[in-house]
């Protein structure tokens with residue numbers, strides 16, 4: 313029996329998120345015969361625009377339209393979804409900050425299994441869906457089996473499936489607002505107050521052509537000097553992974569990644585960075601990536617063009633010296 | 641404020657190369673160096689800071705085997721008041737829902753105002769906090785990087801979203817929050833604290849203490865099971881530069897020149 317799969321759609325200012333198309337591919341890998349319904353919540357013209365974009369590629373689009381949803385609050389949306397999504401089906405949600413807020417609780421409320429951060433799927437056999445996940449920041453993959461006989465809520469890692477925009481479906485848009493709003497906007501113990509944009513700092517790494525990026529491997533605040541020296545001879549800027557900002561060794565504006573900046577340099581040196589997907593999410597525009605790491609198994613070597621197994625505390629100064637020599 | 645912090649012992653990936661054990665379809669765990677999950681250490685620090693300002697207590701809880709005792713004592717040495725080790729053969733092989741339902745039973749044994757978890761642990765699932773909140777029927781916020789106590793019934797929190805932007809919410813207590821790294825600067829564990837924590841009693845709870853039926857947890861109750869571990873395919877792996885450091889650096893500089901990294 314073909315599955316029914318629901319895909320929760322993210323959008324911003326009337327523009328549908330890429331993950332909406334990645335979910336179509338993911339659903340196709342889970343079950344090629346599945347029927348797929350997009351579910352979008354929001355308000356007004358923005359939501360209409362999103363639903364129109366979704367309907368081109370989804371067989372059906374459900375919309376929940378309310379002024380109260382103009383900013384999406386996962387605590388509210390979870391309860392609305394429970395009112396309209398039947399138990400026993402599959403729900404796909406992107407594994408990013410909104411999905412991480414929404415999805416686990418949704419699985420509990422739908423009495424469904426919860427499968428988090430899938431990067432690929434095998435087949436279905438015996439009511440079990442085989443999926444691929446990653447552990448230890450990508451150092452190992454796992455093959456897991458998820459019992460989907462009571463349905464499942466599954467989060468999908470953004471970027472792990474190719475967006476399927478080619479497929480034309482022209483599905484109908486079904487207004488589910490009254491069903492979802494029956495009994496009114498659900499009362500929740502969490503109220504959205506405001507959105508605060510990240511502070512703009514002095515340095516803008518999004519414009520840098522060459523980035524010398526350091527991670528936890530730099531070990532000590534004092535060692536940052538060698539990265540600045542290298543950046544200087546290369547005519548680039550210093551950026552970093554999250555732990556360096558958490559430790560307050562560098563400013564937040566230098567952080568590359570999902571909760572930091574999206575950069576698009578020509579050359580990116582990843583020095584003592586393991587290569588977590590949240591870090592790599594900030595690396596766009598297909599730069600030439602050089603990874604230097606002392607652990608030959610570090611996942612960054614999957615993402616880099618060129619790799620060197622070395623201790624960065626020795627390697628960085630030597631590289632700086634050699635470049636200096638050539639330039640002289 | 642009575643605060644409950646969920647903590648997990650994880651292999652320290654900075655110290656270890658994770659290796660596969662071909663015999664068991666698992667990873668080799670015997671030689672690994674373990675430490676507390678990075679996110680959980682921030683959660684415990686945050687709980688201690690809240691207690692220091694507003695009074696109350698901090699209880700750290702882990703579902704583990706006897707080795708879990710060590711991380712509990714570490715966090716008690718940092719300043720947590722109590723530790724609870726939740727351990728039972730029947731808990732082995734639990735999936736996220738299993739762990740969350742065990743933790744729910746522990747939370748409900750006593751009265752708590754606030755439950756903290758880390759955003760994610762070693763398997764990167766980022767699920768326990770959200771599952772636990774829904775099971776308790778409490779409000780939830782994930783990826784929290786600021787907590788302000790407004791009064792006995794309400795807090796204000798910041799959630800970190802893409803690009804380092806923030807969402808600000810007011811949340812009713814009791815609630816569950818998953819704590820993001822960088823929310824504070826976790827203190828070092830004082831030697832005196834270590835000695836004090838070594839002498840404290842850490843109660844152990846099992847299925848009977850928690851009123852859980854063994855079939856509902858562990859391998860038996862799991863809907864998600866890990867079948868196999870494998871190394872990611874080396875498909876588009878980087879070209880590794882080899883040779884002496886000099887040779888490597890020469891090759892690298894040639895490549896950087898052609899790509900515009902050295903002008």
Ligand SMILES: Cc1cc2nc3c(=O)[nH]c(=O)nc-3n(C[C@H](O)[C@H](O)[C@H](O)COP(=O)(O)OP(=O)(O)OC[C@H]3O[C@@H](n4cnc5c(N)ncnc54)[C@H](O)[C@@H]3O)c2cc1C
Pocket residue numbers: 449526527528529530552553554555556567568569570571572573583584585586587588589590591594604605606607610622623624625653654759760783
């Ligand atoms: C919601 C969320 C958002 C996040 N957003 C971001 C983000 O925007 N950006 C980001 O970077 N992370 C982000 N993270 C964190 C991310 O998951 C990783 O924890 C982080 O990227 C790890 O940073 P790292 O690679 O520097 O450290 P680690 O993972 O600890 O890696 C350090 C690496 O250095 C190597 N090393 C150590 N010493 C040396 C040496 N002497 N020489 C050479 N190599 C050495 C080690 O082998 C290891 O590979 C986020 C996490 C969450 C949950």
Ligand SMILES: Nc1ncnc2c1ncn2[C@@H]1O[C@H](COP(=O)(O)O)[C@@H](O)[C@H]1O
Pocket residue numbers: 645646647648677679680701702703704736739756757758759760761762763764765766767768769
């Ligand atoms: N076995 C466990 N015992 C106690 N808390 C746990 C356990 N596993 C996970 N947690 C908590 O849940 C958080 C998120 O982990 P996870 O959902 O597994 O990624 C961790 O940071 C811990 O706070």
